[in-house]
Amino acid sequence: MSVSLVLAQEPVTRPELTTDVLVVFGVVVLALVLFVTERLPIDITALSLIVILVVLEPWTGVDPETGISGFANEATITVLAMLILSGGISRTGIVQELGRRMAAFAGDSVRKQLFATVAATSPASGFLNNTPIVALMVPVVTDVANRGNTSPSKLLIPLSYASQLGGMLTLIGTSTNLLASDVSARLGEDYPELHGFSMFEFTQLGALVVLAGGLYLVFVSHHLLPERVPPRADYLEEYAVGDYVADVAVVPSSPLVGATVGDATGALGPEIDVVQIVRDADRSVAPHRETRLEEGDVLVVRTNRDAIGAIEDAEGIEPVGRPESDTELAPETEGGAITELVVSLDSRLVGERLDLERFREEFGAAVLGLRSHGTLVADRIVGKRLDVGDTLLVQAPPDTLDRLSRSDDVIVAREPPNPQYRTDKAPIAVAIMIGVVAVAALEIYPILISAIAGVIAMVIAGVLKPNELYDAVEWDIIFLLAGVIPLGIALEQTGAAAYLAWLLVSTAGFLPPLLVLWLFYIATGLITEVISNNASVVLLIPVAAAAAAGIGANPFAFALAVTFAASTAFLGPIGYQTNLFVYGPGGYRFSDYFWVGAPLQVLLSVVTVLGIAFFWGV
Numbered sequence: 001m002s003v004s005l006v007l008a009q010e011p012v013t014r015p016e017l018t019t020d021v022l023v024v025f026g027v028v029v030l031a032l033v034l035f036v037t038e039r040l041p042i043d044i045t046a047l048s049l050i051v052i053l054v055v056l057e058p059w060t061g062v063d064p065e066t067g068i069s070g071f072a073n074e075a076t077i078t079v080l081a082m083l084i085l086s087g088g089i090s091r092t093g094i095v096q097e098l099g100r101r102m103a104a105f106a107g108d109s110v111r112k113q114l115f116a117t118v119a120a121t122s123p124a125s126g127f128l129n130n131t132p133i134v135a136l137m138v139p140v141v142t143d144v145a146n147r148g149n150t151s152p153s154k155l156l157i158p159l160s161y162a163s164q165l166g167g168m169l170t171l172i173g174t175s176t177n178l179l180a181s182d183v184s185a186r187l188g189e190d191y192p193e194l195h196g197f198s199m200f201e202f203t204q205l206g207a208l209v210v211l212a213g214g215l216y217l218v219f220v221s222h223h224l225l226p227e228r229v230p231p232r233a234d235y236l237e238e239y240a241v242g243d244y245v246a247d248v249a250v251v252p253s254s255p256l257v258g259a260t261v262g263d264a265t266g267a268l269g270p271e272i273d274v275v276q277i278v279r280d281a282d283r284s285v286a287p288h289r290e291t292r293l294e295e296g297d298v299l300v301v302r303t304n305r306d307a308i309g310a311i312e313d314a315e316g317i318e319p320v321g322r323p324e325s326d327t328e329l330a331p332e333t334e335g336g337a338i339t340e341l342v343v344s345l346d347s348r349l350v351g352e353r354l355d356l357e358r359f360r361e362e363f364g365a366a367v368l369g370l371r372s373h374g375t376l377v378a379d380r381i382v383g384k385r386l387d388v389g390d391t392l393l394v395q396a397p398p399d400t401l402d403r404l405s406r407s408d409d410v411i412v413a414r415e416p417p418n419p420q421y422r423t424d425k426a427p428i429a430v431a432i433m434i435g436v437v438a439v440a441a442l443e444i445y446p447i448l449i450s451a452i453a454g455v456i457a458m459v460i461a462g463v464l465k466p467n468e469l470y471d472a473v474e475w476d477i478i479f480l481l482a483g484v485i486p487l488g489i490a491l492e493q494t495g496a497a498a499y500l501a502w503l504l505v506s507t508a509g510f511l512p513p514l515l516v517l518w519l520f521y522i523a524t525g526l527i528t529e530v531i532s533n534n535a536s537v538v539l540l541i542p543v544a545a546a547a548a549a550g551i552g553a554n555p556f557a558f559a560l561a562v563t564f565a566a567s568t569a570f571l572g573p574i575g576y577q578t579n580l581f582v583y584g585p586g587g588y589r590f591s592d593y594f595w596v597g598a599p600l601q602v603l604l605s606v607v608t609v610l611g612i613a614f615f616w617g618v
Contacts, residue, residue, distance in 0.1 A: 014502055014506075015495050015498045015499045015502050016495070017499060018494070018495065020059045020060070020061070020494040020495070020496075021494050021495055021496045021499050023056055023059035023060060023494075024059070024060055024490050024491060024494045024496040027049070027052055027053060027056070027060065027487065027490070028487070028491070028496070028539065030052070031045070031049055031484075031487060031531075031535070032530075032531060034048070035530070035531040035532060035535060036530045036531060041476065042476050042480055042532065043475065043476040043479035043480065045483070046479045046480045046481075046482060046483025046484065047479060047482075047483060048483075049483040049484065049486070049487055050067045050068065050070070050482070050483055051067075053486050053487065053490055054067040059494070060490040060494065061489075061490060061494055062486050062490050066486055066489060067486050068482070068486075069485065069486060069489075070481055070482030070483060070484070070485035070486055071482045073182060073481070073482070073485050074182060074446070074448050075175075075178045075179045075181065075182035075481060075485075076478060076481045076482055076485070077448055077452070078172075078178050078447055078448045078451055079175040079178055079179075079477065079478065079481060080473055080478055081448070081452050081454070081455050082128075082129060082172050082175075082178075082451055083129055083472055083473045083474055083477075084455045084464070084469050084472045084473060085128070085432075085433060085436065085451065085454050085455060085458065086128040086129040086132050086133075086472070087132065087464065087468065087469075087471070087472025087473075088429050088455075088458040088463045088464045088472070089128055089429050089430075090133075090136055091406075091421065091422050091425070091429075091463065091464060091468070092421055092422050092423060092425050092426040092429045092463065093421030093422070093423055093426070094426050094429070094430065095120075095128075095132075095133055095137065096136055096137070096139075096140050096421075097423075098120050098124065100140060102116040102117075102119050102120040106144060106148060107148055108148040108149050108150065109148070110148075110150055110154055110222050111218055111219065111222070113144055113145065113148055113150055114154075114158055114217055114218045114221065114222060115218050116144065117137075117141055117144075117155055117158055117159050117162060117217075118158065118162040118165075118217055118218060120137070121133060121134075121137060121159060121162040121163050121166060122162045122165050122166030122169075122210050122214060123166060123169070124166065125162070125163045125164075125165075125166025125167050125169070125173060126166045126167065126168075126169030126170045126206070127169075127170060127173070127437060128433075129174070129175075129474075130163035130164065130166065130167050130173075130174065130578060131345065131577055131578060131581075133163055134159060134160055134163050134581050134582070135411045135581060137159055137163075138156065138159070138342070138411055138413055138581060138582060138585060139405075139411075139412055139413055139414050141155050141156060141159050142155075142156070142413055142414060142585060143414065145231065146231065149231045150231055151227035151228070151229055151230060152229050152585060152586055152587075153225055153226065153227055153228040153229050153586045153587055153588065153592075154221075154225050154227065156582035156585055156588075157221070157225060157582060157588065157592065157593065157597075158217040158221050158222075158225075159578075159582060160576070160578040160579050160581065160582050161213065161221075161570060161596075161597070162213075162214065162217060163578050164567050164568060164569065164570075164576060164578065165210045165213040165214065166210060167567050168202070168205070168206040168209050168210070168564055168567055169203055169207065169210065170200060170203060170206070170437075171197050171198065171199045171200075171201065171447065172199070172437070172440075172447065172451075173206070174533075174567055175477055175481065175534060176533045176534055176536075176537055176563065176567050177197065177563060177567075178447075179481060179485075179534050179537055179538065180197070180537040180541060180562070180563040180566070181196045181197035182196065182485075183488055183537060183538060183541045183542070183559075184196060184197065184541065184556075184559050186489075186492070187492070187541070187542060187545050187555075187559075190545075191545050191548075191549060191555040193554055193555045193556045194545060194556055194559060195556075198441070199437065199440045199447065200441060202560060202563075202564075204611075204615060205560070205608065205611045205612065205615055208607060208611045209564065209604055209607060209608055209611070212603060212604065212607045213600060213603070213604055216599070216600055216603055217600075220599070221596050221600075224595050224596040224599075225592060225595075225596055226592065228586060228587035228588055228589070228592070229585075229586060229587040235338050235340075235368075236368075238587070239368065239369030239370075239371075239376065239393045240369070240376065241302075241368050241369050241393065244302055244303060244369075245275065245300060245302050245368065246300075246301055246303070246319055247278075247298050247299070247300055247301075247319070247320045248298070248299050248301060248314075248318065248319055249296065249297070249298050249299075249317060249318055249320045250294070250295055250296060250298075250299065250316065250317055251295075251316060251317060251318055252295055253316075254295065254315070254316030255315065255316045256293050256316045256317065257293060257294060257295050257316075258292060258293070258294075259292070259293055260289060260290050260291060260292055260293070261274050261277070261287050261288065261289050261293070262289035262290065262357075264293060264299070265289075265357060267314075267315075267316075268301070268314055268317075269303075271303050271304050271380075271382055272301050272302075272303045273301065273302045273303070273356035273357060273360070273366065273367065274287060274299050274300070274301055274366075275300045275302050275366040275368065275395060276299070276300035276366070276395070277291065277293070277297055277298070277299060277300075278298040278299075278300065279294065279296070279297050279298075285366065285395055285396060285397050286360050286364055286365050286366040286395065286396055286397070286400070288361070289357065289360075289361055298320060299317070302356070302366070302367070302368055304380050304381075304382070337395065337396065337397070337398055337414070338368070338393065338394070338395045339393075339394065339396075339401060339412060339413055339414040340391050340392065340393055340394070340412075340413035340414070340584060340585055341365070341391070341394055341404065341410040341411065341412060341413070342389065342390070342391050342392075342410060342411040342413060342581055342583075342584050342585060343387065343388055343389060343390045343391075343392070343409075343410060344388070344408060344409060344410055344411050344581070345388055345474060345476065345577050345580075346408050346409075346474055346475065346476065347386075347388070347408065347409040347410060348409055349386045349409060349410070350386060350387060350388055351385065351386070351387075352385070352386055353383045353384065353385050353386075354367065354370065354381055354382060354383065354384045354385075354386055354392075355382070355383075356381075356382060363394075363400075363404065363409075363410075364396055364397070364400040364403070364404075365394040365396035365400060365401075365404070366394060366395050366396070367381065367392050367393070367394055368394060368395060369381070369392070369393035370390065370393070371390065371391040371393075371584045371587075372384060372386075372387065372390045373387065373389070373390070373583075374389075374573070374583050374584065374587070374588055374589055374590070388580050389573065389580030389581065389583045389584060390584065391413070391583070391584025391585060392410075401414075402420055406420075408471050411581055413585040422462075425461065425462060425463045428458075428461045428462075428463055429458065429461075429463045432454050432457045432458055432461070432463070433454065435450070435454065435457075436450045436451055436453070436454035437450075439453075455469070477534070480532055480534055480535070481534060484532075484534060484535045484538045484539075485538065487535075487538060487539075488538035488539070488541075488542065491538075491539065491542050491543075492542050497542035497543050497545075497546055498546045500543045500546075501542075501543050501544075501545075501546030501547040501549075501550055502546075504516075504547045505547050505550040505551055513548075513551055513552070513553035513618045514609065514613055514618050516547070516551060516553070517553070517557060517558060517561050517609050517612065517613075517618055518561075518605060518606075518609045520540070520544050520547070520558055520561050520562060520565075521561045521562075521564070521605050521608060521609055522605055523540075523565075524536055524537075524561070524562045524565035524566055525565040525566075525568050525569075525570075525571075525601055525605070526571075527539075527540070528565065528566050528567075528568070528569050528575055529569055529571050529572055529574070529575040530574075530575070533567060533569065533575075533576065534566075536562070536565075536566040537562055537563060537566045540562045540566075541558075541559050541562050541563070544558035544559060544561065544562050545558060545559060553618055554616060554617055554618055556616060557612045557613070557616050557617065557618050560616070561608065561609060561612060564604075564608050565605070565608070568601060568604055570593065570596075570598070570600050570601045571593060571594050571597045571598060571601065572590055572593045572594065572597075573588065573590060573593055579593060
C-alpha cells in the first residue's frame with residue numbers, strides 16, 4: 001500500500017482545557033509516580049486508582065459501576081483464562097522439552113545456542129503467556145550454556161527479548177495485546193478505522209518483527225553482551241561463599257551433643273545458619289530445626305565475616321576447614337545440589353526480610369548467597385529485604401528442587417535432576433490450546449468464551465487440578481488491568497486524550513505522518529520502560545488515535561504502533577518482568593540491557609513502522 005503523506009487540510013481546533021481535564025491529568029500524574037517509584041505494590045496502586053476516580057466522579061465521570069467495570073471487562077477475564085491455560089501447558093513439560101530438543105544440536109556454537117533459544121521461545125510466546133515461558137526456560141538455557149562451555153550471560157537476555165518478540169505474533173500473545181484490542185474497540189465509536197483485533201490481525205507484522213529481532217539476537221547480541229558469569233562457573237567463587245562458610249566439628253562432651261539444630265543456632269548466634277550435617281558417610285542438606293546432633297558431627301555453617309572468626313572460640317565445637325569448591329560442598333553422589341533461585345513476580349518473599357532459618361524450614365533449602373538487583377550481597381544477607389528478580393544461591397536435595405520448580409515463589413535456575421511433569425497429558429493440553437485458538441480465529445465464538453471453555457476442558461481432562469487454577473493466575477496483572485481500564489475511560493470521556501493529542505499535533509503536525517507514527521512508537525517504548533506496558537496502551541492509544549485523526553492519518557496504524565512498542569521493554573531490567581527473571585542468573589548490570597537493547601529498539605522501530613505503512617497504510 002502507498003504511504004499517505006497528506007496533512008489535514010483544515011487547522012485542528014484546540015480542545016477546551018476544562019477543570020475535568022486538569023483533574024484527570026492530575027490522576028494520571030499520580031498514577032505515573034506510583035508506578036515508577038513502586039512505593040505501593042502494583043495491584044494496590046491499581047485499586048487506589050479505582051477509588052480515586054470514583055471519589056472524583058464529578059470531574060472524572062467515573063461512577064462506581066464504571067470504576068469496577070475493569071473486573072468484568074472482556075480483556076481482564078480473557079487474560080485470566082489465558083494465564084490458566086498457560087499454567088496447564090507448563091504442567092506438562094512441553095516448553096522444557098521443546099527447549100531441550102531445539103538445543104540438542106547447538107553444541108558449543110554460541111550462534112546455534114542463540115538460534116535454539118529464539119526458535120524455542122518466540123513461537124511459543126505467541127500463544128502462551130511469556131512470563132511462565134521464560135521462568136520455565138531459564139534453567140533449560142542455563143544448562144545449554146554450561147554444556148556448551150558458554151557464559152549464560154550470552155543467552156539469558158536474548159531469551160527474555162525473544163519472548164517479548166513472540167508476544168507480538170497473535171492477539172493472545174500478551175495481556176497488552178488483549179487490552180489494546182479492548183481499547184481500540186471502545187474507540188471505534190469515534191474513529192471508524194478502529195476495531196477490536198482478530199486472532200491473527202497483525203500476525204504478518206509480528207512475524208516480520210520476530211524475524212528481524214531474531215536475526216539481531218542470533219548474529220549481533222552475543223558480541224554486545226559481556227561474560228558476567230563464567231562458563232560452568234563455580235558458585236562458591238562467584239558468590240564469594242568460601243569467605244562465609246566453614247566446617248566445624250562437635251567435640252566430645254560438647255553441650256551440643258543431643259541438642260537440636262535449633263539449639264545450636266541459638267547458642268552460636270542468629271547470624272549462624274546450619275547448611276549441612278555430615279555424619280560418617282551421610283550428608284544431611286538443609287537439616288530441620290528438630291534434627292539432633294551427635295558427637296563427631298561436622299556442621300557446615302554459613303555466617304558473616306565478623307561472626308565466622310568468633311566460631312573458633314565457641315564452646316563445644318572446633319573448626320575443621322572450609323569447602324573450596326561446589327563439588328566439595330555438594331558431592332554429586334550425596335544428593336545435595338547447589339543452584340540459584342530467582343524471586344518471582346508473585347512470590348511470598350517479595351518485601352520480606354531474609355531469615356535463613358525460616359527460609360530453610362519453609363522451603364527446605366539452605367541459603368548460601370544473595371544477589372540483590374544484580375549486585376552481590378557478599379557479607380550480611382540476614383535481614384535483607386527481598387525483591388522481584390533477587391537471586392538466592394541455595395543448597396537443597398533434588399526432590400526439594402523439583403518441588404520448588406513447580407512453585408510460584410521462585411524460579412529454579414538449574415533444572416532438577418528428575419523433574420516431574422504430567423507428560424501423559426501433553427497431547428490433550430496441546431489439543432485444547434489448538435481448539436481455543438481455532439474457535440476464536442474462525443470467529444465461531446469470541447476468544448473470551450473459547451478461553452474459558454479451554455480452562456474447563458483442562459480441568460476435566462486432568463491437565464490441571466482445580467486448586468491449581470488460582471496458582472496459575474498472576475493476580476497483580478489482573479488487578480492492574482482492572483485499575484487502568486477506568487483510567488482510560490476517564491481520559492477519553494473528559495477530553496483529556498484529545499487535549500494531549502492536540503498538543504502533540506500542534507508541535508509535530510508539520511511532520512510527515514510516517515515520522516509522527518515513528519515518534520509515537522519511540523515515545524511508547526520509552527514510557528514502557530518506567531511504567532507497566534498495560535498502562536502504556538491505556539494511556540497512549542486514545543492519544544495516538546486522536547493525533548492521527550488530527551493530521552489526517554490512519555488511527556488504526558497509530559494504535560498498532562503503540563501496541564507493538566508497549567511490548568518492547570529492552571532498555572533495562574525493570575521495564576518487563578521477564579527481564580528481571582534473568583537479571584540474577586546472568587549476573588547482569590543495568591547497562592548490559594541498554595547496550596544490547598537500544599540497537600534492537602531502534603531496529604524494531606523502523607521495521608515495525610515501515611511494516612505498518614506497508615500492510616495498512618499511514
